Amino acid sequence: MSIAEDIAMMRADSFVAYVLNGLVQASCLFLLASGLTLIFGVLRILNFAHAALFMLAAYLAAQVITSTGSFWLALVLVPAVMALVGAALERALLRRVYDVPVPYQLLLTFGVILVIKDLIKLTWGTASRTIAEPPALRGATSVLGRDYPLYNLFYIAIIAVVAVGLWVFLHHTQFGKRIQAAAADREMASAMGINVPGIYTAVCAAGTALAALLGVFHGPMMNIHLDVDHQYIVEAFAVVVIGGLGSVPGALVGSLLVGMLDSFGILLIPRFQMAFIYMVMAAVLIVRPQGLFGPREG
Amino acid sequence: MPPARRAALGLFLSAGALALVPLLASPFRLLFVTEILIFSLYALAFNLLFGITGLLSFGHSAYYGVGGYVAALALIHGWTGLPGALILGMGAAALTGLLIGYFCVRLDEIYFAMLTLAFSQMLFAIAWQWTEVTGGSDGILGVPRPPLRLFGATVDLESPAAFYGLVAVVVFGAVLVLWTVVTSPFGEALRAIRENPERAAFIGIPLRRYRLAAFVLSAAFAGLAGALVAPFGRTASPELLFWTKSAEPVLMSLLGGIKVFLGPLVGVVVYLWLRDLISSYLVDYWMLVMGGVVIALVLFFRGGIAGAAQGWWAARLRRVATDGVPRDERLDEGVRPYGGR
Numbered sequence: 078m079s080i081a082e083d084i085a086m087m088r089a090d091s092f093v094a095y096v097l098n099g100l101v102q103a104s105c106l107f108l109l110a111s112g113l114t115l116i117f118g119v120l121r122i123l124n125f126a127h128a129a130l131f132m133l134a135a136y137l138a139a140q141v142i143t144s145t146g147s148f149w150l151a152l153v154l155v156p157a158v159m160a161l162v163g164a165a166l167e168r169a170l171l172r173r174v175y176d177v178p179v180p181y182q183l184l185l186t187f188g189v190i191l192v193i194k195d196l197i198k199l200t201w202g203t204a205s206r207t208i209a210e211p212p213a214l215r216g217a218t219s220v221l222g223r224d225y226p227l228y229n230l231f232y233i234a235i236i237a238v239v240a241v242g243l244w245v246f247l248h249h250t251q252f253g254k255r256i257q258a259a260a261a262d263r264e265m266a267s268a269m270g271i272n273v274p275g276i277y278t279a280v281c282a283a284g285t286a287l288a289a290l291l292g293v294f295h296g297p298m299m300n301i302h303l304d305v306d307h308q309y310i311v312e313a314f315a316v317v318v319i320g321g322l323g324s325v326p327g328a329l330v331g332s333l334l335v336g337m338l339d340s341f342g343i344l345l346i347p348r349f350q351m352a353f354i355y356m357v358m359a360a361v362l363i364v365r366p367q368g369l370f371g372p373r374e375g
Numbered sequence: 376m377p378p379a380r381r382a383a384l385g386l387f388l389s390a391g392a393l394a395l396v397p398l399l400a401s402p403f404r405l406l407f408v409t410e411i412l413i414f415s416l417y418a419l420a421f422n423l424l425f426g427i428t429g430l431l432s433f434g435h436s437a438y439y440g441v442g443g444y445v446a447a448l449a450l451i452h453g454w455t456g457l458p459g460a461l462i463l464g465m466g467a468a469a470l471t472g473l474l475i476g477y478f479c480v481r482l483d484e485i486y487f488a489m490l491t492l493a494f495s496q497m498l499f500a501i502a503w504q505w506t507e508v509t510g511g512s513d514g515i516l517g518v519p520r521p522p523l524r525l526f527g528a529t530v531d532l533e534s535p536a537a538f539y540g541l542v543a544v545v546v547f548g549a550v551l552v553l554w555t556v557v558t559s560p561f562g563e564a565l566r567a568i569r570e571n572p573e574r575a576a577f578i579g580i581p582l583r584r585y586r587l588a589a590f591v592l593s594a595a596f597a598g599l600a601g602a603l604v605a606p607f608g609r610t611a612s613p614e615l616l617f618w619t620k621s622a623e624p625v626l627m628s629l630l631g632g633i634k635v636f637l638g639p640l641v642g643v644v645v646y647l648w649l650r651d652l653i654s655s656y657l658v659d660y661w662m663l664v665m666g667g668v669v670i671a672l673v674l675f676f677r678g679g680i681a682g683a684a685q686g687w688w689a690a691r692l693r694r695v696a697t698d699g700v701p702r703d704e705r706l707d708e709g710v711r712p713y714g715g716r
Contacts, residue, residue, distance in 0.1 A: 123485060170670065170674070173674055174673060174674075177673070177677070179431065179484055179485055179488070180425070180431045180625065180629065181629070181673045181677060182673075183431075183433070183488070183625070184625065184626060184629055184669060184672070184673050185669070185670060185673040185674075187622055187625075187626065187669065188665075188666045188667070188668075188669030188670040188672075188673065189666065189670070190666070191662040191663065191665055191666030191669065192662070192663055192666035192667065192670070194662055195659075195660050195661075195662045195663035195666065196663065198659060198660065199660065199663070203659075307617070307618075307619065311492065311496050311618055314489065314492065315493070318489050318493070322485070348504060348505070349500065349501060349504055349505075350504070351500035351503060351504055352497045352500035352501050352504070354500075355493045355494070355496045355497035355500060356497060358489075358493040359478070359490060359493040359494055359497065362482065362486060362489060362490040362493060363478050363481075363490070366482055366486045366490075
């Protein structure tokens with residue numbers, strides 16, 4: 078069925094298909110943006126290398142799956158390894174630039190992108206690769222009389238679980254509250270006996286692990302190649318800016334909005350669907366720079 | 376030597392050096408030098424906003440790209456000759472800068488950077504999808520270089536040497552204009568805004584208007600660089616507008632040193648030269664080395680190359696004369712603020 082016909086008679090089943098596609102897109106963006114915004118909220122560094130870490134995780138996952146044949150092993154192993162990478166990144170580099178002007182922070186993380194890309198190229202070459210879905214999740218299922226890939230439904234569900242888990246962790250655990258305290262007022266948290274440097278390392282590790290989780294889950298839905306990070310990072314920025322830099326609920330709302338715009342944009346303004354997201358991003362920055370959920374600064 | 380005579384000597388020497396290049400360099404090297412000149416203009420234009428005014432634009436590819444596309448369209452449809460295409464590209468970039476800058480100069484720091492990024496990605500997306508006009512992802516191919524008619528004589532621009540000559544004259548002139556702006560009272564006011572926006576506003580500098588003026592000027596000259604790169608590479612593609620093209624002048628300026636007027640130029644030369652050198656030894660892995668250089672730069676070497684050289688020079692002068700040298704603590708220690716005499 079063509080797009081024109083879809084517009085002419087927006088039937089329930091095609092509408093649902095658009096919504097599901099939007100949700101898939103939103104799920105991907107949420108997992109990327111939540112790690113990005115968590116790191117910004119606590120460390121106050123906008124990590125340009127976040128999507129490059131996601132890409133590295135996807136390559137690692139492809140490697141683990143081709144070597145062992147197990148998707149589920151990759152799902153455990155890759156985020157664990159990438160958490161260590163994130164911790165090392167914070168200890169070795171980010172820690173040294175907390176008090177440095179923003180341009181240098183951006184440049185540092187940009188330098189990290191270059192290093193990661195060439196390390197990937199050195200290890201795995203320039204050929205693109207793919208990840209197969211786990212056998213249990215192959216095939217399609219019927220949604221309102223339309224076939225829809227089973228894996229996509231699983232993907233949406235699993236990321237919804239991660240979102241809820243993240244919310245519970247941040248708001249209802251001791252450690253989550255410590256993180257929020259360290260984010261709100263570093264000196265005060267430190268004076269209260271909270272190990273702030275430790276929390277910074279842990280948050281960078283956790284944010285990177287979230288990106289790695291996405292690297293594994295998103296693998297079956299994309300072609301893994303060396304420019305993947307460029308495509309995702311600016312959309313992830315759009316999400317965190319719309320939601321509010323540093324806000325995890327903002328990342329959720331922002332990713333839902335951008336995901337739906339991606340999906341329905343083709344109906345609303347077919348010609349400039351890609352530009353639509355950035356128009357919304359610019360409009361939010363102009364009207365409300367701190368984003369929909371961001372705390373008022375200063 | 377008095378500053379005026381030193382400046383005149385510098386001008387004379389650099390013009391002489393530019394004129395000598397085609398005699399000494401092989402055609403291949405000449406292409407390389409042409410690329411350096413175009414990128415130097417781009418980086419210097421960017422740094423008018425960044426190093427001088429203190430606003431980090433992460434979307435300067437917008438103006439570079441608009442200049443490139445408009446010049447390419449003008450040339451391929453035969454609207455104008457090359458000079459006309461340069462003026463059209465520059466004008467279109469200035470206009471784009473005015474529209475975008477109007478919104479951006481209200482914001483600070485990371486929000487300013489993000490808004491400039493949003494606008495440039497918007498233009499990238501439009502160039503990518505508006506296939507009828509921009510050629511979509513392929514871009515505009517086969518941009519011609521029509522011959523230049525000057526005082527009755529006709530100059531064929533097809534040869535690398537002739538095109539180099541045109542680029543050298545245009546870039547030299549543009550850099551002189553930028554230098555004049557930076558050393559004018561207006562330039563002093565921009566530096567005052569950079570150092571302390573509140574205080575600058577308090578002493579009566581119209582903050583937003585001056586920031587917008589710097590924004591438009593910076594966009595115009597970035598657009599001129601783009602308008603040169605389209606006939607140079609004979610193409611204008613969405614790559615010109617992609618965010619990585621915005622990251623390059625940031626990197627090059629910081630590498631060279633943002634507080635010194637010609638710092639970005641040093642950065643461009645070192646960056647492109649390093650790229651050439653490393654990729655001839657390691658073939659594909661130049662990004663690894665460049666990434667290491669960038670990280671080292673941020674951790675240990677924040678004044679950039681020109682900044683370090685100037686710091687060294689200032690320290691030497693301090694040893695000669697005992698008077699203190701004004702320090703600028705905001706970005707890098709031990710480096711004289713640009714223009715502090």
